[in-house]
Amino acid sequence: MTDHTRLPAGLPVPEDDGAAAHLPGAKVPGVELQGTGGTAVRLDALGAGRTVLYVYPLTGRPGADQPDGWDAIPGARGCTPEACGFRDHHRDLLAAGADGVFGLSGQQTDYQREVVERLHLPFQMLSDPARTLERELGLPTFEAGGLTLYKRLTMVIRDGVVERVFYPVFPPGEHAGQVLAWLRDNPL
Numbered sequence: 541m542t543d544h545t546r547l548p549a550g551l552p553v554p555e556d557d558g559a560a561a562h563l564p565g566a567k568v569p570g571v572e573l574q575g576t577g578g579t580a581v582r583l584d585a586l587g588a589g590r591t592v593l594y595v596y597p598l599t600g601r602p603g604a605d606q607p608d609g610w611d612a613i614p615g616a617r618g619c620t621p622e623a624c625g626f627r628d629h630h631r632d633l634l635a636a637g638a639d640g641v642f643g644l645s646g647q648q649t650d651y652q653r654e655v656v657e658r659l660h661l662p663f664q665m666l667s668d669p670a671r672t673l674e675r676e677l678g679l680p681t682f683e684a685g686g687l688t689l690y691k692r693l694t695m696v697i698r699d700g701v702v703e704r705v706f707y708p709v710f711p712p713g714e715h716a717g718q719v720l721a722w723l724r725d726n727p728l
Contacts, residue, residue: 607685
């Protein structure tokens with residue numbers, strides 16, 4: 541059985557393929573996504589402050605297999621360590637100027653709700669199974685196991701505009717600390 545909380549050694553490092561270069565300065569579309577808190581969240585109405593929105597491909601569950609070849613896909617593995625990093629740094633992120641933190645994937649809300657409960661996440665996950673943000677913002681994707689999944693990236697959204705993009709993200713378990721350092725280095 542795979543331990544989703546730890547990253548194996550030797551994972552391939554994703555390279556910047558330029559697929560997110562168009563995002564800084566982009567206006568966030570008026571997309572409404574179901575959140576694990578039981579309500580829909582409208583992305584263009586997040587408020588005037590900064591919101592951290594980390595996008596990830598697929599969170600694994602204990603006892604469930606990942607798509608074949610998952611560990612060989614650069615940047616695919618690590619959603620659980622990434623979520624735990626944002627959980628562990630949540631208070632610090634808010635103290636450094638983030639008004640909110642959200643995770644987002646194409647997984648269904650019920651699946652994400654289990655992840656929020658199991659990992660004790662203090663923030664909501666947003667569900668985008670139709671990959672609306674792929675169409676509206678041009679978010680990068682990849683194919684695995686017959687699924688089209690989001691590539692891992694993080695957007696800092698401010699006043700309805702993408703202020704900063706982290707892409708590619710590696711290693712995912714250390715990424716929340718990278719976002720925290722950027723927020724501290726770039727106060728409002």
